Amino acid sequence: MSNLFKTLSLCLLLLSPQVVGETIEKPIERIQVISAKSNASIMQLADYQQIGSQSLELLQAQHLNQVLSRTAGTWLSRGNGQESLLAMRSPVYTGAGACGEFLTLEDGIPLRASGFCNVNQLFDSAFELASKIEVVNGANSARYGSNAIHGMINVVTPRPFEQANQVKLGLGANKLTKLQLKHNQESNIGDFLLAGDWVDTNGYQDNSGYQQYKLLAKHSGQLGDWQLDTSLSVQDLDQITAGYIQAGDKAYLDEELRRQNRLDNAYRKAQSQRLTVHAQTQLADGSLVKLSPYLRNNKMDFLMHYLPGTPIENNQHTSLGLLGHWQVNRGNHFIDFSSQLENTQGEVKQYQPWPTETSSAFLNSILPQGRQYDFAVDMQTLSFAADWSWIWSDDFYWQNAIRFEQINYQYTNYLDDGNNQQNGQPCGMAPCRYYRPTSRDDSFADVSFSLMPVWQLNAQTSAYIKFDKAYRAPHIMELYRLQNAAQQTIDAETAYNTQLGIEYLTDKLKLTAVVFNMHKHNVIAQNSQRLYVNDERTQHSGLEGNLAYQLSNNWQYSLQAIWARHKYKKQFAGNDIDTAPRLIASQQLAYTWADRVKLEFESVYMSDYYTDAENQHSYAGHLLHNIRASFAVADNWHLAVQWLNITDKAYAERADFAFGNDRYFVGQPSRVFAQVSYQY
Template sequence: MSDQSFGPLARGKALAPFHLALTLGVLSLGLGSFSVPAMAQTVEDQASPVPILDELTVTTTGFGTPRATHTGNISKITGGETDFIDPVQPAEALNRLPGVGIQQGSGAEHLTAIRSPVLTGGAGAGSFLYLEDGVPMRAAGFANVNALMEAMDEVSGGIEVVRGPGGARYGSNAEHGLINFLSRPPSPEGDAELSFSYGSYDRYRTTGTASRTLSGPNNTSHGFRGSFSILDDGGFRASSGLEQQKGRFRYDFDAPDTRIEATLTAVNTNQETAGYVNGLDAYKDPALYKTNPDPDAYRDAWAVRGAVRIERDLSDDLMLVLTPYARSNEMNFLMHFLPGTPVEENGHWSGGLLSSLVTRLDGGHSIIFGFDTEYTDGWLTEVQSSPTTGTPPNELPQGVHYDYDVKALVLAPYIHSEWQLAPKTIFTAGVRFEYTRYDYTNNAPNGISGRFQRIPSRVDEFGDVTPKLGFLHEFDETLTGYVNIARGARAPQTTDLYRLQRQQVPGEAKSETLDSIEVGARGRWQGIAYETNLFYMKKENYYFRDANGFNVSDGKTNHAGIEVELAAPLPMGFDIAASGTYARHTYAFDNVTTATETIRDGDDVDTAPRTLANVRLGYTLPDGRARAELEWVHVGSYWMDAANTVKYDGHDIFNLRADYELTGNLALFGKLTNIFDTRYADRADVGFPGPRYFPGEDRGLYMGATLRF
């Protein structure tokens, strides 16, 4: 590692070019190693709607499983689809799925909702699990509310999303849902491509990937892929530039009884952050929406992670799977959303082992016995360099607010089983026990300083049990139904436990639990591939910050809704794909504060639109060389505060995308976003001192080209 930074945006510790030269060298090797074949895929292959039941998914069991036989919901964006979408940030692709509503902030910042309101703070960081090839991208208890900034979706093998509890194979953070980013495997024939794009707001990006596969003795093979992405974004608003560099190397080994998949990924982010614009409907004001009230705000972060998945066949019906992994990351940012604008620095390194024994029994049954373990060493400081203005100085004093270290240990045995009760009926059952131990050391003086409470060093332990039951039955070729009952749980984030305020009691934060039931159906009807489900979830020990700025540790919420996903061909080369969600997320308790905000049982949780929809009308030329797609993005109205007194009206945005294969080795692509130049807010809430917004971008035009070798 190095303190070398990238470009004029870098301020704090940043990753040196994480050996981008190495990745570029791998790419150059690939470019020089291949003759010039025709394109591996047509535009139609990459982007047209995929028949839902034919997809293979890997997230639930770790192995290729047809979506048709998946007990519970799962959605997938293929690698070809992400190429066609060409998302600037992952939210642009993920929001095409039902039940997903990610609000983009400034640059790479965002807040996530998956079968939930848009959650913030520790809840926003800890309620969702982000994976790369099945391995968590961050340690449990040290999650990042902006975790998608550490994903590499630009060169992708696909993205899989499970809404609701993640099942027995996944522990803390797989509560409201999980997102699994799949790396692109090496191609058996070898491939290489290089893409360039440029557009509005001085936004340009270069991506590249190359792979090669070599045959070895005794029916073995060695596959290599190097990939990189470089983004330089001038920013839609004042002083809001973003620079990101990402790289990944993947190695695959295949032998008759052994398979190995190794990945090394590095991500660096340097951004100038634009803060909220303040005032009712300020996002519509021509004099305000492009301004930046916090021109000094920034965020610098880097992350490096590596994993090796080893599959070994012990016999025809028994397989051992071991996945050792390691990761390290640091972040440094100005907390522009707080009075006094302190600077937070945090980081952790961690390592662990995912292990499982997979046995297949007569009759189509299978059992996975697993044991996961992880050790983490993390730290956090929050320091305010100047006095606070606009609020009593003794509330937010100058100097050190927090300075602590946390060492964490997680041990988690589990069992996941699938039973073929009848030729067309599957029963799944699993349970996971997760033990979490935090060893906290306070490096600042104990006691209360203003509203901040620094507690003495201590040890906290948590034990959580998360069972899951599911039934799936194929009624006929057009209809498969399922019922899924599960519990999700997460130990408190370390910030929930040790970043306390003066009115809190140390140790009062408990493990959050979420009980879920869903009933769903998938199949084909009249040429339409569909999946739909009804869900109800109940959450306890919800930990959040109220309008008075203090944390609530015993909140309760209810969540119920319906989700639909469908795709169908239309005449004359057209096709349509859509997703839609209607859901209510409500408080299930009362909370009366000394501020103006009062939470009442039955009120909507703030920032929880009841309706979300995404509809894409596509057209592909008969020869498959060109495709265009018109997209409608709908976000319904929602309350901006927990008292349900201020509302955002929602918005409807339209985007146009197109790809054209000019020759066998050259493709052109482009997109026009926000076609009608609608004024909207990516995020709207009520903070200090009132309504505030992250304005959405104006109309934007982007063009690019891809070279394939």
């Protein structure tokens, strides 16, 4: 696959203007997932939230959860190192296919193929180098495709000369060192940007830490009537992983236990590369054509320390795709016709280099040493969509979208079918844990839609009602890594969402509120017997809001909050889904003086939640406080300091209950991070 990536990279580079050498003009508006909707009113994209460059500059986040906590309805649960689990108007989902509930993008291109996504995939994004991060909550498959059931996150990186040339050096707790560079360059073949971010840290827990670097190379130029923006994004993570602590109820309160790492060999190594050309031109009739060919490669190896026997997983996939838009503006009508073509080749291997040595003779018997999975999957995605805005009058319009999408899988098993050992012999006390289905083809097709009437009630107030049907196709792990099941029928998951929203906007105040109710069918989950099933039904309903108020010329207050219930409707009917806090909120009080000083006090709150489906065990929740400051200390020199968890609160980033034990990913204590930057 590496040779394929190199060959296709050369093909895409040949499309870029630096090879052709045409006369360069100033670039036109950037192409991204949101830009197609920019001509209509502010309410056109319901649930749209943005963390802009000023906030990102102040945050200097070491983990993306520090950024996403500023958006209502989003909780990125921080694991160890750069690992994470996502919730967007939802509980935190776990398991190999849990990533299928959300769509994550960089500059409008999915970070991974939908059937090959990973719950930790946001560490592939160049969020440290971003100019803004866009978040759209709720069901949005009609606009963005499979996986956008609960929401979409788009990391937008800067174009050349959008941000200043700068060098940054940061130091923090646990021997954290961070170096960042952004350099813009003009030439007779266009504008260039080269950016990089490198971090090294020992980690808070014993024998843990990671090194990670990210590189971003961009070019903007003109080729005839076409504006071309070429981007290469590279990521490499080398992590020594610390697992959860498992030492009884509220073990995270014990300072000594919080530091412990019961793992001595857990790791995660991940590499990703994405090459994209965004091209657009205006036709004679005024319509816009946008084409985005892209090439994507992902590889990851890690120890599955959370499973008995601790096997090792290797997975990789390479994708070649094309996104196309034809946008027609006819005054009171705006139509965006779009299509996506993608072909992906991937493989998964799972092997256990050592025998299982637990206190259970049964587990030791059914988890033998050797290869457990070795399969390849070819995947094709084809979609057609239309997004239509109709301005009926000055105070009313419709926003509608419809999408047809088909996903095909060709699965090839390289080991013996069934659940014998690698040598073909059965396990001693029972069939071996891991079942391998026979090679086969699968296909999933569905239609999603969105209907949204919008009213401009007065000069300050807008309101809307939004109806959505969303879906996702099964993940390859849900189809072909069946654990201890001989066969399971897995179908596409569907969701029906209704929401009411209102926005109030003045010179000093912005207030948005959304009431939502979602019913999901054919929910794909892994039950207590480790079988994938999709006959579950769930309900997700609540109230979400954002408030931003300019108290004076120097003071600003912001609040983001969601209150929601996430309930089982079939098995455990009426119970809260585990890891689903009902209230999540954050607030910021900021002071700015003459663009030279910015101070901010932040609070982040999470209510209690159940950690098991039976609702017999729970986590108490927490309240954290942070202080951040930024100073212009001299011409071109800036100093940023952040003091996180200033009250030294003992808490868990995430808690669950499994295999009869409370388990906690521990939160870090009070700590300071400082960074100096120079612009040139």
